[in-house]
Amino acid sequence: MEQLTLTPIDAVRGTINLPGSKSLSNRALLLAALAEGETHLTNLLDSDDIRHMLNALSELGVAYRLSGDKTECWVQGNAGAFNVAQTKTLFLGNAGTAVRPLCAALAASQGAFTLTGEPRMEERPLAPLIEALRQAGASIECHKAAGFVPLTIKGQRLQGGEIEVDGSLSSQFLTALLMAAPLFSGDVTLVIRGELVSKPYIDITLDTMAKFGVGVDNHDYQRFDIKGGQTYRSPGDFLVEGDASSASYFLAAAAIKGGPVKVTGIGKQSIQGDIHFADALEAMGAKVVWGDDYIEVIGQGLHGIDMDMNHIPDAAMTIATTALFAKGPTRLRNIYTWRLKETDRIAAMATELTKVGANVEEGEDYIQIIPPAQLQHAEIDTYNDHRMAMCFSLVALGDTPVTINDPGCTAKTFPDYFMRLASVSHTN
Numbered sequence: 001m002e003q004l005t006l007t008p009i010d011a012v013r014g015t016i017n018l019p020g021s022k023s024l025s026n027r028a029l030l031l032a033a034l035a036e037g038e039t040h041l042t043n044l045l046d047s048d049d050i051r052h053m054l055n056a057l058s059e060l061g062v063a064y065r066l067s068g069d070k071t072e073c074w075v076q077g078n079a080g081a082f083n084v085a086q087t088k089t090l091f092l093g094n095a096g097t098a099v100r101p102l103c104a105a106l107a108a109s110q111g112a113f114t115l116t117g118e119p120r121m122e123e124r125p126l127a128p129l130i131e132a133l134r135q136a137g138a139s140i141e142c143h144k145a146a147g148f149v150p151l152t153i154k155g156q157r158l159q160g161g162e163i164e165v166d167g168s169l170s171s172q173f174l175t176a177l178l179m180a181a182p183l184f185s186g187d188v189t190l191v192i193r194g195e196l197v198s199k200p201y202i203d204i205t206l207d208t209m210a211k212f213g214v215g216v217d218n219h220d221y222q223r224f225d226i227k228g229g230q231t232y233r234s235p236g237d238f239l240v241e242g243d244a245s246s247a248s249y250f251l252a253a254a255a256i257k258g259g260p261v262k263v264t265g266i267g268k269q270s271i272q273g274d275i276h277f278a279d280a281l282e283a284m285g286a287k288v289v290w291g292d293d294y295i296e297v298i299g300q301g302l303h304g305i306d307m308d309m310n311h312i313p314d315a316a317m318t319i320a321t322t323a324l325f326a327k328g329p330t331r332l333r334n335i336y337t338w339r340l341k342e343t344d345r346i347a348a349m350a351t352e353l354t355k356v357g358a359n360v361e362e363g364e365d366y367i368q369i370i371p372p373a374q375l376q377h378a379e380i381d382t383y384n385d386h387r388m389a390m391c392f393s394l395v396a397l398g399d400t401p402v403t404i405n406d407p408g409c410t411a412k413t414f415p416d417y418f419m420r421l422a423s424v425s426h427t428n
């Protein structure tokens with residue numbers, strides 16, 4: 001297995017032009033494929049999760065052209081649902097933003113589609129989405145375990161009506177239904193059961209749908225009304241914002257070491273909830289400067305925080321390793337869904353933070369971290385989870401090295417992460 005040992009970093013300073021947002025890239029690609037007209041996407045993310053979406057669209061007969069560096073894409077829209085004659089098998093890796101939205105869009109298309117993924121994807125929940133789609137008449141057969149991929153969808157025009165969806169395990173089920181609903185024959189009302197998690201991702205979905213000409217009536221995130229029988233319309237150009245979750249590692253590094261570090265491609269107007277990671281850093285004592293197209297952090301002596309992190313589940317992981325450098329305990333609450341992502345992130349985080357010397361308390365839906373007096377050099381297991389690799393790179397900001405096992409797992413969302421980190425790292 002590949003390993004990377006990072007030697008202690010004495011200072012971080014500079015500017016990072018962020019790669020495009022994963023969440024926006026995959027939403028915009030799918031809606032561009034369903035839309036009438038050509039869409040020109042810029043600042044598209046080039047990473048495994050996006051490649052899986054692009055490969056799937058090719059299989060589905062969507063014509064697109066990528067620029068040499070794969071950050072620009074011209075998509076010829078299909079002007080409606082997909083229509084294929086033969087059964088298509090789509091391998092979607094471990095990309096939640098491909099599996100869930102495609103599952104719904106294909107249930108409302110013409111043809112037969114088998115969705116498969118990496119072993120971890122076969123453990124990540126899909127049952128609430130399958131149940132909701134079946135209420136609309138969808139035909140979905142799971143091949144191994146009920147409620148998981150691999151599965152086969154027999155696409156058909158789905159009827160509208162009132163559909164209940166459980167929102168308590170992932171917001172991606174609701175995102176998938178929202179994006180597919182205009183393809184249904186009749187009007188659709190989506191009613192949320194349970195407490196909706198990761199709410200800001202629904203704002204990303206609604207904003208992207210609006211850019212492709214489809215409005216949704218949002219009744220306080222409890223109920224959503226969408227007109228059936230609509231066709232998305234290409235906005236022409238679509239600029240993908242920088243990835244706010246990817247920004248978190250650089251902003252945290254500045255908070256820990258002083259910085260300043262500026263990330264560009266996101267700013268105070270950004271639609272991604274993860275920009276509010278900067279508020280968490282501010283609560284820990286960092287200074288944050290908000291621009292229209294940048295966020296800059298200047299560090300000060302950090303102290304621990306006790307915060308509900310349900311609104312920023314991905315970036316919240318970065319607070320867990322930032323906590324190693326704060327005075328006093330940090331408690332991250334309402335993070336049960338960490339257990340359902342690339343790995344069981346609460347368990348993985350607790351194990352690896354303990355290895356570097358922290359005193360960690362793990363609960364069903366929280367983690368508490370008491371930083372050690374002195375960080376220890378450890379080999380960090382990353383569990384095929386890009387964010388574990390990126391979060392633990394911050395340990396090198398102490399005065400001990402850190403060894404990251406399988407650093408290549410950052411390819412899911414940020415293939416050149418370690419090079420970018422090196423570009424703002426300085427040693428005396």
Ligand SMILES: O=C(O)C1=C[C@@H](OP(=O)(O)O)[C@@H](O)[C@H](O)C1
Binds near residue numbers: 023097
């Ligand atoms: O819709 C999206 O783009 C995402 C939603 C979140 O998932 P959950 O809603 O499952 O928490 C987030 O963790 C994921 O990385 C991306």
Ligand SMILES: C=C(OP(=O)(O)O)C(=O)O
Binds near residue numbers: 097342387413
């Ligand atoms: C949870 C994540 O990914 P996914 O889109 O596969 O859910 C993530 O990127 O942290």
